[in-house]
Amino acid sequence: MTPQFPPHWLHPGTVAQARAAQAEMAARIVAHDDLPPRPWRLGAADVSNTRFDPLRRVHAAIVTIDAAGAVVAQADESRVGDFPYVPGYLGFREVPALAAAWARLDPKPDLLLVDGQGLAHPRGLGTACHLGLVLGVPTIGVAKSLLVGTTEPGPAVGDVAPILWKGAHIGTALRTRHGAGPVYVSVGHRVGLDTAVAVVRAACDGRRLPLPIRAAHAAANAVRRAQEAARAT
DNA sequence: GCGACAG
DNA sequence: ATCTTGTCGC
Numbered sequence: 001m002t003p004q005f006p007p008h009w010l011h012p013g014t015v016a017q018a019r020a021a022q023a024e025m026a027a028r029i030v031a032h033d034d035l036p037p038r039p040w041r042l043g044a045a046d047v048s049n050t051r052f053d054p055l056r057r058v059h060a061a062i063v064t065i066d067a068a069g070a071v072v073a074q075a076d077e078s079r080v081g082d083f084p085y086v087p088g089y090l091g092f093r094e095v096p097a098l099a100a101a102w103a104r105l106d107p108k109p110d111l112l113l114v115d116g117q118g119l120a121h122p123r124g125l126g127t128a129c130h131l132g133l134v135l136g137v138p139t140i141g142v143a144k145s146l147l148v149g150t151t152e153p154g155p156a157v158g159d160v161a162p163i164l165w166k167g168a169h170i171g172t173a174l175r176t177r178h179g180a181g182p183v184y185v186s187v188g189h190r191v192g193l194d195t196a197v198a199v200v201r202a203a204c205d206g207r208r209l210p211l212p213i214r215a216a217h218a219a220a221n222a223v224r225r226a227q228e229a230a231r232a233t
Numbered sequence: 234g235c236g237a238c239a240g
Numbered sequence: 241a242t243c244t245t246g247t248c249g250c
Contacts, residue, residue: 048242052242085241087237087238143240144239147239148239
C-alpha cells in the first residue's frame with residue numbers, strides 16, 4: 001500500500017512550486033506515535049555528495065539495523081539530482097534518490113532515522129518529514145546543526161533542551177557525547193517527539209551520532225566512491 | 234534592506 | 241556535503 005501523491009511532491013519545477021508542495025505535505029504530517037508494536041527495527045538514511053560536482057550527483061543510502069547494531073540490509077541509489085541544494089528545500093534534492101533506494105531495501109526497518117531536520121524547519125517540512133510522508137513510513141529527524149530555532153542543552157550526556165522558534169517547541173537538542181555539540185532531534189512522521197528522543201537516545205553508543213546514522217553515512221560514502229571510480233573508467 | 238541558511 | 245594529518249586532550 002504505497003501512499004499516492006502528486007509528482008510535484010518529488011519533482012517541483014521551481015522553488016515556488018516546491019514551497020507550495022511543502023505546505024501540502026506539512027498538513028499531512030502525523031506528529032504522534034503511529035507505529036507497529038515494539039520492538040522496532042531501526043534504519044537510517046543519508047546522502048553523500050561529491051564536492052564541486054557540476055553534475056550535482058546524489059548518492060543515497062538506507063540501512064536496516066538489527067537489535068545488536070549490525071547492518072542487516074543496505075540499499076543505495078546514485079543519480080544526477082534534478083533539484084539543487086537550497087536551504088529549506090533539501091528534501092527535493094535527496095528524497096527522490098532515497099525513495100528509490102528504499103524500494104530495493106529488504107528487510108525494511110519499522111522506523112527510520114534521517115540525517116537532517118524534521119519539523120524543526122521554517123515551514124514544518126524538513127527532509128525527515130518529506131521522506132516519511134512520501135514513503136508512508138515513521139521517521140525521525142536527526143540533525144547536526146540548526147536550520148531555525150535556538151536551544152542550549154546542558155553539558156552532561158543525556159541533557160536535553162527544547163528547540164524554540166517563534167514561541168513553538170519544534171524539537172529537542174540532545175547531548176549525546178561530552179564535549180561535542182548536541183544533536184537536534186525533531187519529529188519526522190508518525191512519531192511523537194518524546195518517542196523520537198527516546199529512540200535516538202537508545203541508538204547512541206558513546207559517539208556523537210546514533211549508530212544507524214553513522215552506518216548510513218558510511219554506506220552513502222561507499223556508494224559515492226564506487227560511482228566515482230566507475231565513472232572514471 | 235540585511236543577514237542566515239539542514240546536507 | 242566535501243577537501244585532509246597530525247595533534248591535543250581525556
